Amino acid sequence: xxxxxxxxxxxxxxxxxxxxxxxxxxxxxxxxxxxxxxxxxxxxxxxxxxxxxxxxxxxxxxxxxxxxxxxxxxxxxxxxxxxxxxxxxxxxxxxxxxxxxxxxxxxxxxxxxx
Amino acid sequence: xxxxxxxxxxxxxxxxxxxxxxxxxxxxxxxxxxxxxxxxxxxxxxxxxxxxxxxxxxxxxxxxxxxxxxxxxxxxxxxxxxxxxxxxxxxxxxxxxxxxxxxxxxxxxxxxx
Numbered sequence: 475x476x477x478x479x480x481x482x483x484x485x486x487x488x489x490x491x492x493x494x495x496x497x498x499x500x501x502x503x504x505x506x507x508x509x510x511x512x513x514x515x516x517x518x519x520x521x522x523x524x525x526x527x528x529x530x531x532x533x534x535x536x537x538x539x540x541x542x543x544x545x546x547x548x549x550x551x552x553x554x555x556x557x558x559x560x561x562x563x564x565x566x567x568x569x570x571x572x573x574x575x576x577x578x579x580x581x582x583x584x585x586x587x588x
Numbered sequence: 589x590x591x592x593x594x595x596x597x598x599x600x601x602x603x604x605x606x607x608x609x610x611x612x613x614x615x616x617x618x619x620x621x622x623x624x625x626x627x628x629x630x631x632x633x634x635x636x637x638x639x640x641x642x643x644x645x646x647x648x649x650x651x652x653x654x655x656x657x658x659x660x661x662x663x664x665x666x667x668x669x670x671x672x673x674x675x676x677x678x679x680x681x682x683x684x685x686x687x688x689x690x691x692x693x694x695x696x697x698x699x700x701x
Contacts, residue, residue, distance in 0.1 A: 482628075505687075506687045508689060510692075515694075515697075516694050516695075517592075517678050517680075517692035517693050517694045517695050518631065518678070518692045519692070520689045520690070520691065523689055525687075562630055566687055567686075575633055575636070575644065576631075576633070576690060578630035578631060579630065580629070580630055581628075581629075581630050583628075
């Protein structure tokens with residue numbers, strides 16, 4: 475079993491839809507959870523990160539962690555064509571190391587069409 | 589524009605060539621990283637430098653040679669690469685602590701012919 479699993483999609487939604495992106499993880503010791511967005515031909519850009527359980531909101535984006543289920547989610551409200559990108563969940567500390575080694579999910583390719 | 593700058597943006601090299609990728613950051617971060625990303629795959633860690641010293645080498649072949657001349661610069665020297673080494677090479681930086689988000693550059697797209 476991979477330490478971080480993410481449905482690669484692709485996911486195609488109409489403009490204005492609510493998008494839900496999800497990852498599962500295997501190690502209950504993980505504390506920090508991150509979401510990166512990667513546009514085509516660009517590097518990953520940090521969107522949000524959360525610590526432990528709960529929700530964190532930033533504009534149209536909400537990150538949610540359910541440690542009991544080992545499940546993390548990113549919700550995008552009122553999705554826009556400019557949100558079309560690959561979304562990667564990432565967890566530091568996987569693989570037995572501390573800082574530096576981010577273990578990424580496979581990435582979900584999202585297309586928001588007008 | 590990102591705060592981590594990588595040059596060149598694109599590189600085509602033959603299997604007998606020697607080339608170098610460069611990365612620069614001015615955020616005062618003391619950890620710097622090289623990641624490799626193949627198409628439609630997530631980034632994979634290659635090397636980590638902490639305080640200019642190599643702290644993690646993910647069993648990368650010796651044809652990839654990293655160098656960290658100072659706290660702002662990171663190089664990746666390439667020699668005798670194989671076509672399967674063609675990928676996007678990403679540099680990242682962070683603070684040195686248990687949790688610090690990584691800031692990525694836009695990468696160098698490398699093609700080995």
